[in-house]
Amino acid sequence: MKNSLAKADLHLHSKASNLPGGWFSKLIGCPESFTEPMEIYKRLKERGMTYITITDHNTIDGVLEIAHLPEVFISCEYTVEFPEEKAKVHVLAYGIDEKIHEDLKKLRENVYEFVSYLKAKNIAHSLAHPLYSVQNTKITKSLVEKFVLLFDNWEVINGTRGENIRELEEKLARLYEGWDKVHQLEEKYKIKSLRTRPYISFTAGSDDHGGMDVGRTWTEAQALSKEEFLQALREGRTSVNTEKIGYERLLNMVARVGYDFLLNKGKIPSALKPFTDFIFMHSNNPMTELFLRTFLGTSAERHALLKEALDRVPKLALERLLKEPSTSTLGESILALALHSAPVFLAYGQKVEEKKAEEIAKSFGIIPKRKERLAYITDTHFEINGVARSSRIIRELAQKYDLPLDVIAVWDGNVKESNLVLLKPAFEFSTPFYEEFKLRVPTLITLLDLLRNYSRVHIATPGPLGIMAFGVAKALGLPTTFTFHTDMPAYAYTYTGSPELMDISYKLTALLCNACERVFTPSEAYKKLLKEKGVREEKIKVFKRGVDTSLFNPSKKEEGFFQRKFGVQVKGNVVLYVGRVSKEKNLDAFLYCAKSFPEDTFIIVGDGPYREEIEKKKPRNVYLLGYVTGEELARVYASADVFLFPSETETYGQVILEAMASGLPVVVSGKGASHEHVEEGVNGFIAHSYEDFAEKLGRLLESPRLREFMSAEALRYAQSMDLTETYLDYINKLLGRTGVRV
Known part of the structure; x- marks a missing residue:
């Protein structure tokens, strides 16, 4: 019997979405997409989509180019307004024709008339990204409750949004299951519901504008034809699925649109073009692929090649700068570092959206649940010093008491132990005035990929790893703490004799401390010092460490x-x-x-x-x-x-x-x-x-x-x-716990 599980990516864009997508793209005149509809069609088929559509903004010009193909149905993403709130939302309409499209365009200024028309014509539709602000619309509790009154389908997985938003949107939808709750909202807002069933079903789409990640997020339904698939959408007989989502999708999309913009203006160097064309999926030359993968040392899937290239470019550029120092190679290095840091800014943007969504969810009593795990960041772990010894004790206690934390350091060895994560160094150099102590620097992208798996970050050392982790943690919106283990400003004065350098170092330390949720110091003397140097007193906590009396006696x-x-x-x-x-x-x-x-x-x-x-x-x-x-x-x-x-x-x-x-x-x-x-x-x-x-x-x-x-x-x-008692108390404070739990 033929498998009747059909799949379709229900949110994606082509070159017909040709208006700028933000202030910067508007400034330079760059549209949202350059992707050819036929490229989208072929890639969706390669990725196993049963049925094909394109949902450009307020136009069907893109999907019409492939509408003659048997798997294709015509769709569009409309910007529609709530007239009483001056709020805008995106509504995805599926299986339409040109006449219906013209009618819907005329109704976009009134969402109630718009949805009434969809219902009257029995058109499958879904509310796109419910908790995402469209054109600076403030998402409020009242607006979300009106979504409940109007829309039977919500898009709960959007490939370009934060990975945790799905949970919030699904919980919100299920909060209002049942006609009783719908009727209560009708009474509250004096608005007649346009819902046709007592529960909200879910859809999913990639929301891809660059063509690289289409078909990696999709909606499923039991259907043997386009008509059956659309009927399943109307009746809410759908399920949603996705490959991993995160900043990588946004990176591919933004970079591909930017690349196509430069390509159309003839700004891509001819020597680079064969390789960049392959990375951005404009070509499929197997020899180019072999060279690229060998050069980058990666077997990653093709959609991940851009990230792999950005991860490795800074090291290559800096090595070239050291070998051939010049204004040109300096510029290349600066550009490489800027491109390398782009994923952090994109991840930050996603987390800002996610935080806003969480605030909305909290107004409904929905508290997002995150798996608790602490990233304990240290630039020194295997060396012989007090900070390294503390990190080893913490890791040993985490192993013994099954505590949710990992010690994270940078090391070039092959050590594999529980509760220890070792990042490979991209760069390594000796500490000034202390050559035997090596500072090892991982790539920013490697650190970003790691820290998004944690709920909290603790910085044990203000070295390269510690400073990088602080920046990434802030971008990811993770609660961050810091321990003032070592008086580095005093060290700076001891070695240089410069009071100015010491003063600057204390000011930078105070900035770091005040930007953290909490600062730990092991003594009252240094609590007083930090306060004198400008650290806010309410942030400083003194912790005492014990000693292993079974070893030392x-x-x-x-x-x-x-x-x-x-x-x-x-x-x-x-x-x-x-x-x-x-x-x-x-x-x-x-x-x-x-x-x-x-x-x-x-x-x-x-x-x-x-x-x-x-x-x-x-x-x-x-x-x-x-x-x-x-x-x-x-x-x-x-x-x-x-x-x-x-x-x-x-x-x-x-x-x-x-x-x-x-x-x-x-x-x-x-x-x-x-x-x-x-x-x-x-x-x-x-x-x-x-x-x-x-x-x-x-x-x-x-x-x-x-x-x-x-x-x-x-x-x-x-x-x-007692060593165990004092360290367990310290660890629980790092975890944000109020009492000792082992």
Whole structure:
């Protein structure tokens, strides 16, 4: 038996939609479409459409060019007005003829007369994109309720609109199922309903203007002929279906119309034309396709080639600029970056529409449901530093407690772990003044495609990935939070000596913070600093991080550990520093103390750009062990006697907690936030100068009893800061939850 499921794309445009579609196209005189009706016909047939139509704006000139073909029925998209509200809507009419078209054009100024005519002539029709504003019409609750009174069919999937609007429009339609509800609206507005059935059925169409995505969104019905298909539309026996929708459709459409505009004016370079013609589906040369796919390194479907090209163009242009620097290649790079960012602006436009639709839906009590998932963005994950360590802890807890979050970083390896998404770098460069730390940059389009799958975004680092993710999250309308983990402006001053650069950096940080929903900082000291720098106080939240006391504890102490493991001949007491070996850590104070106590052993664990300088300046009793992690680091802590941490730019000082958990009294700087862990003279000392560091360290080195007392107090404090509990509280705040749920 012949399959009777018929398909048709019920919303699409040809060159007959020849008026400008917006202010810019009007400015340059570019019409909405250049697509030939026969191109549309062939592509629809290739994509499996059973029946063919074209719905140009207020004209049937396009569809008439193919109306002689057996699968084609004549249709049109009319702009029709609600006279009492000065509101306009688009109505799709199907299976009409030239006489009916002329009649309908005369009725467009009154939607009630227009729809009455459609009903009287038994013409299949549908309300196009109900929650989309036509010609700046304000969509109100009253207008939507009048839609309910007039239209039996609503187009709920439109290929160029936001991917979440379908849910809202379907729920709105179903909210008014039943004649009782229709009659209530008749009474409310004193308008007689023109509905013929108690429920609203749905249609779908691509709304394509460029010809590239026609037939990728469609309406289905059981029908063996055009007449049966149109009858199914009239009777509401339809279902809707689509391939994936998103900004890609809008990108193809806008780019194809723009390309055709330039093509008609002879502005496409002849060297590029064979390739751009293939991308925009003007040609089907298999050799061109082979070259393009090889050049772009992609096996993507043809309708996705434009996006693939835009994704790769910036890297190619910048590589060319570096190889052949000139005004011309600079211009090419700027153009490539501009084109590469176009999808973000298109996605932003779609999300603005979607937000407006959500506000309308909320006025009916319809709250859109989105799957909760947090994107935790970090420029550092595998490196050895506090921010990377935090991201690893968060990922481990997400795995353990099945929390809806992914840590997202950029990495060139093939690591595959749950709750971890690694983007391939398009560019990679060393951090200024810190060459061993690489900044890796993904493509903007890759990030856009990823983040639209999340409900919230958290920025853990203001590096390239963090800044890009912030911009994309804003374009997608995602709630965004930020953690001030690192005092980058202070670092900038330390390395450059420029107070102007530091001031600019703080101003930029304040802009970022104020643009976020919430800003987290790990200490009261930095909450105060951010407030002083212009961040609004109500946005700032302090979060505390605990320490893993099962890993870091005094039981890990081993006699002779440093000699056995590192070849360090210990004499006297062991004074320990753990952290980056960099200028901002104020390690010269550590060296000053080492020179002050030549009979004791001073050990630095970590690495960084300042190591070479330390090697040159250090006295003989200072040893640099490089990076140490895990159990071995726990034994390092526990086998030392005092922890000396002179850094003045810490926003928290996780290593201080690790030292305390290992039973070490601590001596820390009074600047930054390190001192917030310390109760002066109880679990450690707070120093304010080199001499102060030496004096307070001396007290501990000279008094075993004082060390023992402070060790016990340090351990007690660390044990009160449970790592799992504090991090779970932090994660739930990032997720926007009010209580801890695991």
